[in-house]
Amino acid sequence: MGTQISIFIQQIINGLKIGSVYALVALGYTMVYGIIKLINFAHGDFIMVGSYVLLYTIPIMVAGGLPAWMAVILAILACSAVGITVEKVAYKPVREKGTKMSALITAIAMSLFLENLAQTLFGASPKSLSTIFNFPNLEVGSTKLNGNTLLTIAIGVAMMIALQLFVKKTKMGKAMRAVSEDGEAAILMGINKNRTISITFAIGSALAAVASLMYCASYPQATPTLGSMLGLKAFIAAVLGGIGIIPGAMLGGIIIGLVESLTKAYIGTLTGGVITSAFSDAIVFGILIIVLIVKPAGILGKNVGEKV
Amino acid sequence: MTVKVPKEKGKAIILNLIGVLILFLILVILNESGALSSYVSGVLMVCGIAIIMASSLNITVGYLGQIALGGCGFMAIGAYTAALITKAMEAGNILVGAGVPNTLRFLIGTIAGGILAAIFGILVGIPALRLRGDYLAIITLGFGEIIRVIIQNLKFAGGKGFSEGQAGQALVGINRLADIYVVFWIVVISVALLYTFIRSRYGRAIIAIRDDDIAAGASGLNTTFYKVLAFTVSAFFAGIAGGIFAHYIGSLNAATFGWLKSTEYVIMVVFGGMGSLTGSILAAIVLSALPELLRSFSEYRMLAYSVALVLVMIFKPTGLLGTYEFSLYRVLNRIFHEKKAGKKQEVK
Amino acid sequence: MAEVILQAKHLGISFGGLKAVDDFNIEIRAGELMGLIGPNGAGKTTVFNLLTGVYTPTEGAFFLCGEKMNGKKTYQVVQAGIARTFQNIRLFKSMTVIENVMVAYGMSMKYKMPGALFRSRTYWREEAEYREKAMELLKIFGLEDKADFVADNLPYGQQRKLEIARALATGMKLLLLDEPAAGMNPTETADLLRCINVIREQFGIAILLIEHDMSLVMKICERIVVIDYGVTIATGLPEEIASNQRVITAYLGADEEEEGA
Numbered sequence: 001m002g003t004q005i006s007i008f009i010q011q012i013i014n015g016l017k018i019g020s021v022y023a024l025v026a027l028g029y030t031m032v033y034g035i036i037k038l039i040n041f042a043h044g045d046f047i048m049v050g051s052y053v054l055l056y057t058i059p060i061m062v063a064g065g066l067p068a069w070m071a072v073i074l075a076i077l078a079c080s081a082v083g084i085t086v087e088k089v090a091y092k093p094v095r096e097k098g099t100k101m102s103a104l105i106t107a108i109a110m111s112l113f114l115e116n117l118a119q120t121l122f123g124a125s126p127k128s129l130s131t132i133f134n135f136p137n138l139e140v141g142s143t144k145l146n147g148n149t150l151l152t153i154a155i156g157v158a159m160m161i162a163l164q165l166f167v168k169k170t171k172m173g174k175a176m177r178a179v180s181e182d183g184e185a186a187i188l189m190g191i192n193k194n195r196t197i198s199i200t201f202a203i204g205s206a207l208a209a210v211a212s213l214m215y216c217a218s219y220p221q222a223t224p225t226l227g228s229m230l231g232l233k234a235f236i237a238a239v240l241g242g243i244g245i246i247p248g249a250m251l252g253g254i255i256i257g258l259v260e261s262l263t264k265a266y267i268g269t270l271t272g273g274v275i276t277s278a279f280s281d282a283i284v285f286g287i288l289i290i291v292l293i294v295k296p297a298g299i300l301g302k303n304v305g306e307k308v
Numbered sequence: 309m310t311v312k313v314p315k316e317k318g319k320a321i322i323l324n325l326i327g328v329l330i331l332f333l334i335l336v337i338l339n340e341s342g343a344l345s346s347y348v349s350g351v352l353m354v355c356g357i358a359i360i361m362a363s364s365l366n367i368t369v370g371y372l373g374q375i376a377l378g379g380c381g382f383m384a385i386g387a388y389t390a391a392l393i394t395k396a397m398e399a400g401n402i403l404v405g406a407g408v409p410n411t412l413r414f415l416i417g418t419i420a421g422g423i424l425a426a427i428f429g430i431l432v433g434i435p436a437l438r439l440r441g442d443y444l445a446i447i448t449l450g451f452g453e454i455i456r457v458i459i460q461n462l463k464f465a466g467g468k469g470f471s472e473g474q475a476g477q478a479l480v481g482i483n484r485l486a487d488i489y490v491v492f493w494i495v496v497i498s499v500a501l502l503y504t505f506i507r508s509r510y511g512r513a514i515i516a517i518r519d520d521d522i523a524a525g526a527s528g529l530n531t532t533f534y535k536v537l538a539f540t541v542s543a544f545f546a547g548i549a550g551g552i553f554a555h556y557i558g559s560l561n562a563a564t565f566g567w568l569k570s571t572e573y574v575i576m577v578v579f580g581g582m583g584s585l586t587g588s589i590l591a592a593i594v595l596s597a598l599p600e601l602l603r604s605f606s607e608y609r610m611l612a613y614s615v616a617l618v619l620v621m622i623f624k625p626t627g628l629l630g631t632y633e634f635s636l637y638r639v640l641n642r643i644f645h646e647k648k649a650g651k652k653q654e655v656k
Numbered sequence: 657m658a659e660v661i662l663q664a665k666h667l668g669i670s671f672g673g674l675k676a677v678d679d680f681n682i683e684i685r686a687g688e689l690m691g692l693i694g695p696n697g698a699g700k701t702t703v704f705n706l707l708t709g710v711y712t713p714t715e716g717a718f719f720l721c722g723e724k725m726n727g728k729k730t731y732q733v734v735q736a737g738i739a740r741t742f743q744n745i746r747l748f749k750s751m752t753v754i755e756n757v758m759v760a761y762g763m764s765m766k767y768k769m770p771g772a773l774f775r776s777r778t779y780w781r782e783e784a785e786y787r788e789k790a791m792e793l794l795k796i797f798g799l800e801d802k803a804d805f806v807a808d809n810l811p812y813g814q815q816r817k818l819e820i821a822r823a824l825a826t827g828m829k830l831l832l833l834d835e836p837a838a839g840m841n842p843t844e845t846a847d848l849l850r851c852i853n854v855i856r857e858q859f860g861i862a863i864l865l866i867e868h869d870m871s872l873v874m875k876i877c878e879r880i881v882v883i884d885y886g887v888t889i890a891t892g893l894p895e896e897i898a899s900n901q902r903v904i905t906a907y908l909g910a911d912e913e914e915e916g917a
Contacts, residue, residue, distance in 0.1 A: 039442040090618045098625035104375055104442050105578055106621045108571060113614035120611060228568075235446065278476065282457035285450035292447050293435045313780050501773050508772030508779065509762040516748045516759040523746035525730035526708060526739065528763040528826050583750075631750070 006143045011265045012258065017149045017218065019257020020156025024211040025234030026241070026249035027163060028204030034180035034244035035200045036095065041107040042086055044231010045114035046205045049082050050075040050212030051129070051222040052122060058130050068132050075209040083205030084198050086110050092194075111228075118224035129220035132213065152214045159210055160250050163203070167246060176200055180244065229281070233260070236288040242298025251299060260284060320637035327636050328496050335492055349488050351600045353556045356495045357549045358592035362576035363502050363585045364545030369574060370582035370627075371506055372538040373518035375445040377570050378432070378452025379546050384565035385428050385455060386421030386547025387554040388465050391482045393417040394555065395469050398483065414485035418494070418551030425547025426540050428455070433539035437532065449567045460562035478561040486555040494552065498545055503585055505541065514538045515583075575613055579620060581629030590629070658686040659721070661862040662738070662830050666716035667706055668886075676702045677886040680716070684830065684862045689852075691877030691894075692866045695906055699886040700866045701743060704832050707864075708740050709733040721829065735763055739828035741819045743835050743866075749808035753799055753818055756807050757790040760825035793821045796854055798847075813844035817851060824855060831855075833865045837872055845869070849876060874898065882906065 025047060032040045057071040094106045135147030167173035178186040179196045187193050208227075215230065216222070237256040241248025264277040275283075291298065313321075335352075338344045344352075361379065368376045394417040398404055403413050432451045439447055459465050460476060467474035468481055505511055513534045516524045521531050554560055576595050580587025595613070599606035620628065660683055667680040677699045684690050694700050705711045707718060709730040717726050720736050728736070739760075748756050765786060767778040794800045797817040802810060807818060816836055823831055836852075837845045849872070856863065867873045873880060874894045882890040882897060884906040890897055897903055 039446065090622075093622045094618070094625075098621055100441055101373060101375065101582075102621040102625040104445060105574075106618050108377075108574075109614045109617035109621070112568075112571065112610055113618075116608075116611040116614065120608065232449070236450075239443075239446070276461065278461050279457060282454045285454050285457075288450045289435070289447055289454075292439055292443060296439060296443060313775075314784070504773050504775055509758075509765050509767070510769065510772055512751075512755060512759050513762055515751060516756075519748035519750050520746045522710075522730075523742070523748065524759070526734060526742075526746075527760040527822060528731050528734040528739075529759070530729075530731045 002142055006141075007265070009143050010145075011261050013145060013149055013153075015258035015261030016254065017152050017214075017257070018261060019254040020153050020160075021211050021214050021230070021253075022234045022237045022256050023250045023253025024156055024159055024207045024214070025231060026238040026253045027160070027246065028207050029235050029238040030241075030243055030246060030249040031176070031200050031204050033238070035176065035183075035197055036091070037100075038091065038095075038103050038107060039235065040091075040204075041104075041231075042110035042114055043204065043208060044227035044229075044234065045111050045118075046079050046083060046208035046227065047212045047215065047230055048118060048222070048224060048227035049114065050079050050209040051216050051226055052118060052127075053078045053209070054132070054212060054216055055127055055129050055222045058132065062130070068130065069213065071132075072210060072213040075212060076206045079205040079209035079212075080202040082114075083201040083208075086114075087198060087201045092197075111231075115224050115228065122222070122224065124224060126221040126223040129216050129222060131220070132217045148217050152217055155210065155214055159207060163207070164246065166203075172196070172199060233284055236284060239288060239298055240291050242301030245298070245300045248298055248300040256284060256287070259287065316637070320635065323636045323640065332489075332492060335488070339488060344488075350556075351597060352488060353486065353491060353552070354600075355593050355596045356491050357553050357556070358573070358576060358596040359495050359589050360498045360545050360549040360552070361573045362580065362588040362592040363499055364542045364549075365573050366577045366580075366582065366585060366588045367502065367506065367514070367538050368542040369577045370584070370588075371511065371514050371518060372535060373582070374437075374440055374535075375442075375574065376448040376539065376542065377445050377567050377574065378448035378450075378455070379542065379573050380565040380567070380570040381432075381452030381455035382425040382429060382543040382546035383550035383553065383569075384459055384560075384562060386418070386425040386550030387560055387565075388421075388459055388479065388550075389424045389547070390414075390417035390421035390551030391479060391554040391560055392465070392469055393420050394483060394485060395481070399470075410483070410485045411487055411490050414487070414490065414551075414555050417485075417555070418548055421551035421554075422544045422547035425550065426544035429540040429543025430536060433536040433543075434532075437535040437539060449570075452565075452567055452570055456562050456565050459565075465562075478559050480559040482554055482558050482560065484555060484558045486552050491552055491556075494548065498548060499585060499589065502541075502545070506585070510534070510537065572613075575617060578617065578627050581627035581631060583631035584627065584629040584633060586632065586634040587627055587629035658688070660684070661686050661688075662707070662718065662720055662864070663722075664707070664716065664718040667703075667713050667718055668715035669702065669706055669711055669713050675886055677706060677883075678715075680706075680883070680886075680888055682864075682881055682891075684864060686829075686862055687856065687860050689856065689863045689865065689876060689878050691873040691880040692864055692883070693868075693870070693873055693880060693897075694883040698884045698906075700883065701834060702886070703883070704740055704834055704866065707733075707832060708738055734826050734828070737827070737829035738832065739823040739826040739830075740832035741816075741823055741834055741836060743838065745812075745815050745819055747807040747815055747819060747822075749806070751807055752804050753807055753810065754787065754790050754794065754803040756818055756822050757793055757825045758786060760822045761786040761790060764827060790825065793824055796858070797821050797851055813840050813847075816840065817848065820851070820855075824859065828861065830862045830864065833863060833867075835866050835868060837867060837869050845872065852876065 025044065028043045029040060032038065032043065053075040054071050057074045058068045061068055061071045090106050090110050091103065094103050133148045133151055135151050137147050138145040138150065167177060175191045175196045178189065178191055179193055183193055233256055234253065237252035238249045240255060241252030260280055263283050264280045267279065268276045361383065365379050368374055394413045397413050436444060436447045436451060463475045464470045464473040465479055466477035467479070469479055513524065513529045516527065516529065517531050517534055525531050576591040577588055579595065580591030599609045662682065662684040664680055664682045668678045669676055680703060692700050692703060706713050709728050709732065712727055717724055719725060720738055723736065725733055725736065748759060765782045767776060767782055771779045791800055791803065794803055799814060799818060799821065802814065807815065810818060820833065820836065837848055840848060865877065877894060879892065880894055880897045881888060882903050889902045889906060890900045
């Protein structure tokens with residue numbers, strides 16, 4: 001019985017770990033959606049960009065006598081640059097001229113672009129990253145807790161608190177909230193909308209870079225499609241929590257992480273082998289569908305109808 | 309009561325028929341003379357599948373104006389259904405042997421695949437189409453992925469299929485029954501049906517809903533019905549395309565029907581023109597043949613597409629052809645009249 | 657007396673405890689032209705949304721020719737015989753003028769899917785027949801030579817007229833017009849009035865009209881209902897309304913602050 005509980009706790013911890021990665025990525029989706037009402041399909045690929053930056057900069061850091069995780073600073077800079085560039089070069093011109101539909105297609109196109117660019121530059125095969133953290137394992141009673149996992153959760157929580165403080169307390173954070181409430185009114189109040197959008201992309205991409213550090217600490221491999229499924233799941237988390245709502249993204253991320261971890265562990269036994277852990281992706285998409293049908297505004301969102 | 313087909317329309321129909329027959333004749337000549345290598349006919353087959361996929365997807369993406377990213381889910385349903393049916397028929401010795409053309413089995417399987425895909429289209433469409441825009445895109449993506457994962461984990465849809473099946477494996481040993489002539493006519497009929505569909509009160513209703521769904525409701529249209537209808541039509545033809553694919557390629561792997569593949573077909577629709585069947589056909593041919601013609605290009609294919617896609621969205625958001633439709637009648641008419649005009653000038 | 661077309665009894669709706677429309681009563685007879693007026697935000701468009709099934713009433717009921725309409729979806733209400741136009745014009749922008757009208761004729765056409773796909777006799781006959789009908793409708797509004805124009809390219813006044821033509825094509829018994837003269841210049845308004853008179857004569861339908869232009873309402877409406885804050889404050893003939901103290905107060909404000917109505 002003791003081992004049963006111990007395994008269960010392990011699963012919860014694992015769920016929290018991947019969940020905090022989802023949460024950070026979901027924050028990027030949610031902030032961008034809040035401000036320009038666009039699902040940034042390319043956001044997941046920013047994580048991939050981050051992982052390749054880590055791949056190439058960790059050895060430099062280590063050679064320079066610095067800790068490996070410092071590479072994340074470069075990843076943050078690179079991802080922010082990519083995020084702002086994607087916004088300026090592709091999304092902005094389309095937003096100004098086209099429809100919502102063309103904006104959506106552009107977002108899909110940018111996702112394809114980044115993935116294929118990475119494939120051309122780095123090849124399709126996965127590349128292994130060197131160790132990022134080496135944290136001792138913790139033992140609580142009979143339960144062994146992976147130190148890196150705990151650290152990942154801690155980083156995730158710290159980032160979320162920092163973001164919440166930024167949005168609530170700083171002038172820029174308030175401007176972001178103002179633009180997402182009512183862009184036109186915000187301009188009249190003297191807020192520079194374009195700058196606010198750029199900064200939103202920069203912060204979202206920076207969070208993706210941190211997420212790539214957290215993800216690669218557990219799964220140390222960089223592939224061109226790394227961000228594809230990860231991004232989709234994080235997006236589902238954002239929708240689940242209520243897209244455009246920052247605490248919603250965090251909540252959604254943690255829920256998706258826990259659901260995924262627990263279904264992988266228990267769905268086989270619970271359904272007598274009819275549904276196996278191979279279905280775990282389908283289950284996450286199933287959650288998305290149920291949320292969208294039952295409450296499209298998400299757990300923390302309000303439903304709004306169209307004015308006639 | 310006498311049928312009154314407007315004279316112009318009647319002429320146009322006959323002209324189109326002649327045009328199609330000429331195309332078919334060229335195909336027959338090339339094929340029978342041996343000029344058509346199996347490689348080239350393979351490329352033609354892929355083009356045909358893409359034409360059906362893109363032009364039927366245009367009903368949802370172009371005419372209804374909603375991005376659906378789950379097209380390949382329906383293609384997968386059609387492919388697996390068709391393959392399993394022909395396999396079952398061959399195992400049970402139904403419609404097999406001398407005197408019975410293989411094509412009959414192929415057609416039965418493919419049409420059944422289309423019908424099952426359409427049924428799933430209705431089941432997916434009813435909940436999904438309550439949403440629109442990016443939400444619809446993402447929910448269809450979700451459904452598509454679920455379909456793919458489920459098929460991947462069905463015992464009878466892997467390995468040799470049925471009782472010998474293995475979950476997580478490719479379905480192998482499908483007879484390559486897809487005959488190039490038959491596929492040609494399936495493509496022609498599919499496109500013709502899509503055209504008559506969109507040029508009817510049903511098509512008008514779908515376009516009206518795209519323009520303004522509240523006004524469409526206020527004009528007496530059951531918008532939910534027409535949305536699901538458009539989606540189902542797309543799903544049906546995706547199933548047909550899947551059936552052809554299965555019997556051309558000979559083995560099926562669920563992983564090939566992921567959302568990236570669906571996106572490729574959406575790209576064709578967008579390039580060609582949202583609301584132009586002509587555009588979808590041209591884009592399907594060009595985008596399927598180009599990577600084959602330029603082998604070295606094929607590596608950079610998606611990279612080039614994505615850049616081109618952004619450019620199209622910036623400079624022509626409705627796609628290259630917009631809503632233009634090619635009309636053989638109109639073109640010939642113009643040439644003919646210009647000749648006339650030219651002659652008159654000569655007389656002068 | 658002519659047949660009662662529309663009857664609303666104690667119709668009301670609340671949004672989160674707020675009563676947007678309360679105890680709305682109306683009776684419109686065949687051939688009648690009734691005005692619905694009230695200050696901005698009084699709930700006029702909400703009444704239209706109730707009568708066309710956009711909102712489901714939380715209280716009361718409404719009947720079309722005696723048939724209860726509560727809880728029906730918009731398209732069902734329209735098919736039963738209530739059509740409307742919108743305050744902010746809603747046309748099928750990418751379609752041509754005649755196609756806009758043909759969309760509304762769609763529900764009268766009888767050919768089914770096989771007929772559409774394989775172009776049956778009925779398909780050709782009905783398509784031609786309704787195209788002709790649509791042309792006739794366009795003629796009433798002087799739009800016949802614009803039939804093949806894309807609707808979005810029409811000037812504003814003609815877009816309004818096209819919207820009415822499209823509503824007429826649904827074959828309704830009651831037509832709801834939401835500020836049809838809004839944004840029109842005097843010539844266009846006069847022309848619109850002529851059109852409204854023609855359709856009343858030709859179709860013998862009942863019309864309920866929301867309008868801000870008081871002189872227009874007084875000129876053409878036979879009876880007028882006035883609402884304010886969702887409550888009916890007066891019903892009667894134009895001259896009665898013009899001298900009604902509550903109406904004057906609602907429009908001008910108790911403290912004689914003039915509102916631009």
